[in-house]
Amino acid sequence: MATMSYFRSFMGNHFYIHSKLSYGLIAMIVASLAHYSITSALFKSADRNKNGRKTPPVIPHFLPFLGSIPWQYFWSPIKLFTSSYYATLTHPFRIRLFSKEFYIIQGQEHVVAHLAQTSTSNTIFNASFLRQACAMSEHAVQRFGSEDEETPKYFERKYLAAAPLYSWSSSVIHRYLAGRTAFQLSRRFEINLATRIGAHQALSSPEGVVLEDFMDFFVYDVTSALLDAMCGKSLVERDPGFPRAFGIFCDNLPTFMKRTPRFLAPQEYKAREEVIEAVMDWQTWASENFDAKTTALDEDGDDPLWGSKFFRERYTTFVHDMGFDPRDIASMELGFLFGASANVTANTYCCAIEVFKDKVLLEEVRKEVQSCKGEDQNGLRFDTSRLVQQPLLQAVFAESLRLRCHNMFIRKTTEAINILDWVIPKDQFVIAWSTPGQMNPKVWADANGMHPVDTFWPGRFMKYSSNNAPAEFSMAGKESSWLPFGSGANLCPGRQFAKIHCIVTLAMMVDSFDCDILAGPRHLKPDLGKFGMGVLGPSGKVGARIQRQGTKA
Numbered sequence: 001m002a003t004m005s006y007f008r009s010f011m012g013n014h015f016y017i018h019s020k021l022s023y024g025l026i027a028m029i030v031a032s033l034a035h036y037s038i039t040s041a042l043f044k045s046a047d048r049n050k051n052g053r054k055t056p057p058v059i060p061h062f063l064p065f066l067g068s069i070p071w072q073y074f075w076s077p078i079k080l081f082t083s084s085y086y087a088t089l090t091h092p093f094r095i096r097l098f099s100k101e102f103y104i105i106q107g108q109e110h111v112v113a114h115l116a117q118t119s120t121s122n123t124i125f126n127a128s129f130l131r132q133a134c135a136m137s138e139h140a141v142q143r144f145g146s147e148d149e150e151t152p153k154y155f156e157r158k159y160l161a162a163a164p165l166y167s168w169s170s171s172v173i174h175r176y177l178a179g180r181t182a183f184q185l186s187r188r189f190e191i192n193l194a195t196r197i198g199a200h201q202a203l204s205s206p207e208g209v210v211l212e213d214f215m216d217f218f219v220y221d222v223t224s225a226l227l228d229a230m231c232g233k234s235l236v237e238r239d240p241g242f243p244r245a246f247g248i249f250c251d252n253l254p255t256f257m258k259r260t261p262r263f264l265a266p267q268e269y270k271a272r273e274e275v276i277e278a279v280m281d282w283q284t285w286a287s288e289n290f291d292a293k294t295t296a297l298d299e300d301g302d303d304p305l306w307g308s309k310f311f312r313e314r315y316t317t318f319v320h321d322m323g324f325d326p327r328d329i330a331s332m333e334l335g336f337l338f339g340a341s342a343n344v345t346a347n348t349y350c351c352a353i354e355v356f357k358d359k360v361l362l363e364e365v366r367k368e369v370q371s372c373k374g375e376d377q378n379g380l381r382f383d384t385s386r387l388v389q390q391p392l393l394q395a396v397f398a399e400s401l402r403l404r405c406h407n408m409f410i411r412k413t414t415e416a417i418n419i420l421d422w423v424i425p426k427d428q429f430v431i432a433w434s435t436p437g438q439m440n441p442k443v444w445a446d447a448n449g450m451h452p453v454d455t456f457w458p459g460r461f462m463k464y465s466s467n468n469a470p471a472e473f474s475m476a477g478k479e480s481s482w483l484p485f486g487s488g489a490n491l492c493p494g495r496q497f498a499k500i501h502c503i504v505t506l507a508m509m510v511d512s513f514d515c516d517i518l519a520g521p522r523h524l525k526p527d528l529g530k531f532g533m534g535v536l537g538p539s540g541k542v543g544a545r546i547q548r549q550g551t552k553a
C-alpha cells in the first residue's frame with residue numbers, strides 16, 4: 001500500500017512539474033511570438049509617418065530581454081549586408097542587445113547624411129585605438145579626451161564635435177596632407193621607391209626570384225620608402241627591424257582592439273613593443289640632435305633628422321610645451337603611421353596582385369604607364385600628375401577599394417540629430433558601414449551580368465563613348481555608394497596621397513617587373529577577420545615569381 005501511494009504521489013509530482021514546465025514553455029513561445037508580431041508591426045509602420053520626423057524602429061525580435069544579435073556578422077559579414085534580411089532594409093533602425101541600443105544607418109542617402117553630421121563624435125573610437133592598439137597610457141588618453149586641455153594659440157578650433165587635443169591634432173594632420181607638403185611627400189616617396197626598386201636583388205639576376213610571400217616586397221621596399229619619405233631615414237636606419245615589426249603591428253589591429261591576451265599573441269605584442277620603442281628612440285635622438293641655429297632646413301622647413309616639420313613641431317608642442325611623456329607621443333605617432341600606411345599598403349598590394357594576375361589587364365596598364373614616362377632632373381621616372389589621371393589606373397585603384405575596403409563608421413551623438421527625416425536622440429551610438437553601398441548590384445552590376453559585384457572588374461569605373469573617343473574614368477552617380485575614405489565631416493585627409501601611392505607604385509612595378517602570382521583563389525579571398533577596419537588583404541600567403549621586365553622567355 002505504502003509503495004503504491006508513494007508511486008502515485010511521485011507520478012503526480014512528476015506530471016505536475018512537467019505540465020508546469022510545458023505551460024511555462026508554451027507561455028514563453030506565445031510571449032515571444034506576440035513580441036515578434038508587435039515589434040514587426042511597429043517596424044513596418046515606422047516608415048509610414050509622412051509628417052516628417054520619424055523614429056528609427058527597433059528591429060523585430062522574439063526575445064524581449066535578449067534583443068536581436070545578427071550572428072551572421074561574425075562569420076559572413078559581407079553576406080549579412082548583401083543577401084540577408086538586413087540587406088533589404090533601407091532606412092535607419094535600432095538593434096537592441098540586452099539593455100543597450102544601437103542605431104544602424106542603412107540606405108546610401110542616409111549613410112551620407114549621417115557622415116556629414118558635425119555634431120557626432122568619434123572620440124570613443126579614437127580613444128580605444130590609442131589605448132588598445134597603440135598602448136598609450138590611460139593618463140594620456142584621458143588628457144586627449146578632456147575638454148579642459150588648451151591647444152596652442154595659433155589653433156583655430158575645427159567645427160567638429162571633438163575634444164580640443166583631438167581636434168587640434170586632426171587639423172595639423174589635415175594641413176600636413178594638403179598642398180605643397182603633400183606634394184613634397186609624394187615626390188620623396190616616389191624617389192625613395194625608385195631607388196629601392198633599382199637596387200632590388202631580385203632584379204639583378206635575369207632569372208629573377210621566387211618570393212614565398214609577395215607581401216615582403218611591400219613591407220621591406222614600399223613601406224620603407226614611405227616611412228623614409230615621412231620620417232626621414234633615421235627611423236629605419238636606427239632600427240632596421242622596424243619595417244618587419246611594423247608590418248606585424250599593422251596586420252594585427254584586431255588582435256589589439258579585441259584585447260587578445262598576451263600569451264595568445266606573444267609575437268604580435270613583442271612587435272608592438274619594438275615599434276613604440278623605435279619611434280620613441282628616433283624622436284628622442286632627433287630632439288637631442290636638432291639645433292634650431294645650425295641644423296639645415298630645406299625651403300619648406302623640413303630637416304633630415306625629423307624628416308618633416310610636421311613631426312618636429314608636434315613633438316615640441318606635445319612633449320616640451322604640454323608635458324606629455326615621450327612614450328605616449330611615440331604611441332600617438334605610431335597611430336598616425338598606422339593610418340598613413342596600413343590601408344594604403346594593403347590596397348596597393350591587392351591592386352598589384354590583380355594586375356599581374358590578368359595578362360590582358362597588365363598590357364593595358366603598361367600602355368598607360370608607358371605614355372607617362374619621362375625623366376626629370378630629380379630622377380623621377382613619370383609625369384605623376386598625368387599618371388594619376390590615367391583612366392584604367394584610376395579604375396584599378398577605385399575598384400580594388402570598392403571590393404576590398406569595408407569600413408565601420410561608429411559615432412556618438414552629442415545632441416539630437418536629424419538624418420534626413422529620421423530623428424536620433426542625444427548620447428546614442430550610431431553605426432554605418434561602407435559595405436552595403438559598395439556591394440550593391442543595383443549600383444555596380446554590369447548590364448549583361450558578366451561581372452558580379454563580388455569580383456574585381458575595373459570596367460565598372462570606365463565610361464566608353466560611341467564615337468571612338470578614348471575611354472574615361474567615371475564615378476558619376478555612384479559617389480554615395482563608394483565610401484572607402486568615408487565622407488563628409490571626417491573624410492580621410494590622406495585620400496589624394498593614397499591614390500598617388502597606389503598608382504605610382506603600380507607604375508614602377510609594371511615598368512620594372514614581370515611577375516607571376518603563385519596562389520590560387522582560396523588564398524586570394526579577402527581576410528574577413530579585419531572586416532570593418534579598412535582594406536581586407538588576401539587571407540593566405542601569396543607567393544610570386546618576379547623577374548626584370550623583358551627578360552622572361
Ligand code: HEM
Nearest residue numbers: 170173339340343344347407484485486490492493494498
Ligand atoms: C587606401 C588608403 C586609405 C583608406 C582606405 C583610408 C580610410 C580612412 C577612413 C575610412 C577614415 C575615417 C573616416 C571617418 O571616420 O569618417 C580615415 C581617416 C584618416 N586617415 Fe585615412 N585612409 C587611407 C589612407 C590614408 C593615408 C595615406 C593617410 C596619411 C598619409 C591617412 C590618414 C588618415 C587620418 C590622419 C585620418 C583621421 C582624420 C581625422 O581625425 O581628422 N589615410 N581614413
